Amino acid sequence: MRTTQIKLAAVLLCAFAANDVLAQAAAPASKPAAPAAKPAAAKPSTGFLPPAASSAHVIDSVYVIVNDEVITNREVDQRVNEYTQRARAANMQLPAPEDLRRQAVEAMISERAQLQLAKEMGVRVSDTELDRAIGRIAESQKMSVQELRNQAEKEGMSYAGFREQIRNEIMMSRLTDHEVDSKIQVSEAEIDTYLAAEKAAAAERVDMDIAQIMVRIPENASPEQIAARKARADEVARQLRTGADFAKMAATYSDAPDALKGGAIGWRDPAALPTPIANELRKLKPGQSTPVIRANFGFLILKLNDVRKQAAQQAQDTAAVTQTHARHIMLKVTPTLTEADARKRLAEYKAKIESKQATMEDLARQFSQDSSASKGGDMGWLEPDDTVPELTAAMNALQPGQVSDVVKSPFGLHIVQVIERKTQDAAKERERTVARQVLTERKRGEALEDWARQVRDRAYVEFREEK
Numbered sequence: 001m002r003t004t005q006i007k008l009a010a011v012l013l014c015a016f017a018a019n020d021v022l023a024q025a026a027a028p029a030s031k032p033a034a035p036a037a038k039p040a041a042a043k044p045s046t047g048f049l050p051p052a053a054s055s056a057h058v059i060d061s062v063y064v065i066v067n068d069e070v071i072t073n074r075e076v077d078q079r080v081n082e083y084t085q086r087a088r089a090a091n092m093q094l095p096a097p098e099d100l101r102r103q104a105v106e107a108m109i110s111e112r113a114q115l116q117l118a119k120e121m122g123v124r125v126s127d128t129e130l131d132r133a134i135g136r137i138a139e140s141q142k143m144s145v146q147e148l149r150n151q152a153e154k155e156g157m158s159y160a161g162f163r164e165q166i167r168n169e170i171m172m173s174r175l176t177d178h179e180v181d182s183k184i185q186v187s188e189a190e191i192d193t194y195l196a197a198e199k200a201a202a203a204e205r206v207d208m209d210i211a212q213i214m215v216r217i218p219e220n221a222s223p224e225q226i227a228a229r230k231a232r233a234d235e236v237a238r239q240l241r242t243g244a245d246f247a248k249m250a251a252t253y254s255d256a257p258d259a260l261k262g263g264a265i266g267w268r269d270p271a272a273l274p275t276p277i278a279n280e281l282r283k284l285k286p287g288q289s290t291p292v293i294r295a296n297f298g299f300l301i302l303k304l305n306d307v308r309k310q311a312a313q314q315a316q317d318t319a320a321v322t323q324t325h326a327r328h329i330m331l332k333v334t335p336t337l338t339e340a341d342a343r344k345r346l347a348e349y350k351a352k353i354e355s356k357q358a359t360m361e362d363l364a365r366q367f368s369q370d371s372s373a374s375k376g377g378d379m380g381w382l383e384p385d386d387t388v389p390e391l392t393a394a395m396n397a398l399q400p401g402q403v404s405d406v407v408k409s410p411f412g413l414h415i416v417q418v419i420e421r422k423t424q425d426a427a428k429e430r431e432r433t434v435a436r437q438v439l440t441e442r443k444r445g446e447a448l449e450d451w452a453r454q455v456r457d458r459a460y461v462e463f464r465e466e467k
Contacts (some may be wrong), residue, residue, distance in 0.1 A: 064105060065462040066112040079104040083260045092262050093245055095252035103259050113459040115168055118175040124334060125167045133166060180447050182371040186439045194435045208270055208281055209305040211246060211263040216255035216298040219457040233292045233299035240289050246303045272438045297449045324395050325419040327360045327377035329368045332412040342413045346406045350415050353403050360417045391416060
C-alpha cells in the first residue's frame with residue numbers, strides 16, 4: 001500500500017463532497033518567473049502582504065511567497081522527492097529535473113492558495129473529526145490506526161505530516177463542495193436528452209483508458225498569451241507525432257494535476273466526458289493521440305490507451321420502493337459550538353416548529369450548516385440507501401409532518417422532518433438518478449478546473465529564489 005493510496009482513501013471515505021480527487025489548478029510557465037521588481041505596495045490588491053524577511057538566512061530559505069505565506073526550498077525538495085519515488089514505483093519516465101521541480105512548485109502554489117481560501121471562509125477540521133477520518137481510512141485498509149501510522153512513517157512521512165495532509169484534503173473537499181458542487185444544476189430536460197442518447201448508443205458502448213496533456217490559459221489572458229499557449233500545445237503535438245513518449249511529455253509540459261502521473265486519467269465512459277472531447281476520442285485507435293483541442297480552461301491533447309466493451313447492464317430492478325421527501329437542519333460541532341450546545345439549539349428549533357412559531361424551511365435557511373440550507377433544508381426524494389443509516393432510521397420512524405429528536409451522524413447533529421412519502425417504480429427512478437450523476441460529474445469536471453484556475457490566478461505569487 002502506498003501513501004498516495006492512503007490519501008486517496010481519505011478523500012473517498014472522509015470528505016463530505018462528491019468523489020474525485022480534489023482538482024488543483026496548476027499554471028506553470030516554462031521557467032519560474034523572476035522575482036518581482038516592484039515593491040510590495042505595487043502588487044495586485046489581494047488583501048495580503050508578503051512578510052518582510054528578518055534575516056539573510058530566512059530569505060535564502062524562501063522559494064516562493066503565496067499571498068501571506070511562504071513555501072521553502074525544503075518543502076519543495078520534499079515534494080519533488082515524493083513525486084520522484086511515486087514515478088519510480090510506477091515505472092514511469094521522469095521529466096527533466098527543472099521541469100519536475102516546476103510542476104511540484106505549481107502544484108504546491110495551487111494547494112496553498114486553496115487552503116488559504118478555505119481558512120478565510122471558516123472551513124475547519126477539528127482533531128476529533130480528523131481522528132474519526134483516519135480511523136475510517138485504517139478500517140478501509142484493514143489496518144489498525146497504529147499500523148497505518150507505522151506504514152506512513154515507513155514510507156518516509158511523519159505521522160504529524162500525514163495527519164496534516166489528511167486534514168488539508170478534507171478542508172479542500174469541503175471548500176469545493178461549497179464553491180463548486182453546490183452550484184451545479186442539472187435540469188430534467190438535460191436528463192431526458194441524455195437518456196435518449198444513451199439508448200441510441202447502448203449497443204456500441206465502450207470504456208476508454210485515456211491520458212491528457214493540458215496547457216492552461218491564465219484567467220483574463222491577452223490574445224498574445226493565448227497565442228503563446230496555443231503555440232506551446234502545438235509544439236507538444238508536433239513532438240508526439242514524431243514519436244515522443246506521451247507520459248514523459250505530460251510530466252514535462254502538462255499543467256494538469258495528473259501531470260506527474262504521465263497524464264493518466266484512467267478508464268472513462270465517453271458519455272460522461274464533454275461532447276467535443278468524446279467525439280475526438282471516438283476517432284482514435286488505441287495508441288493514438290488527438291490534435292490540440294480548445295477547452296474553456298486551455299488546450300488539451302488526449303491519448304487513447306485502450307478500449308474495452310462495457311459489461312452488460314444488469315437486469316433492472318422493477319420492484320417498487322418507498323421514497324421519503326424530507327428536510328433537515330444540521331449543525332456541526334466546532335471549537336465554538338459544543339455538542340451539548342448544538343443539541344440544545346436543535347431542540348429549541350424543534351419546539352418552535354411543533355408550536356407553529358416557525359417552519360422547518362425557514363429555520364433551515366437561517367441556521368443549517370450544509371449545502372441544503374439555501375433550499376430550506378430540502379433533501380429531495382430519498383430511497384433507503386441514499387443517506388447515512390442514522391438519518392434513514394430517524395426518517396423511517398416518522399409520519400409525514402413529524403420532526404425527529406436530535407440525531408447524530410458522521411456529518412454533525414440533525415433534526416429531520418418528513419414531508420411526504422410515495423411508492424415509485426425503482427427502475428425508472430434509478431435510471432434518472434444515474435443520468436443526473438453522470439451529467440453532474442461532467443459539469444463538475446469543467447467547473448472544478450475553471451474554479452481552481454481562478455483561485456490560482458487571484459493569488460499573489462512572488463518567486464524569491466530559483467534552484
